[in-house]
Amino acid sequence: MLFQCRLEATNCLGVWYLRQVMFLTILAAPKLMVSTQKKVYEHSQVLSRLQLQFAEATTMLVSRVRRAKDDRNS
Known part of the structure; x- marks a missing residue:
């Protein structure tokens, strides 16, 4: 009986924790x-x-190269 109460309490705690994680994830997702x-x-x-x-x-650079080329050709 005591074992079953502990098991149920553990399950309830696990479910509560999972709900908290899901809730926080839902809240954090849009911000992220x-x-x-x-x-x-x-x-x-x-x-x-x-x-x-x-x-x-x-x-x-292209204009400088063209000017230099024109200066050389002049």
């Missing part, structure tokens, strides 16, 4: 998702800036 989306947005902004800087540097 928003955090992840925010990080993705921030990284995409950084990537966009780097792509723009690379394009500007490439354009500048």
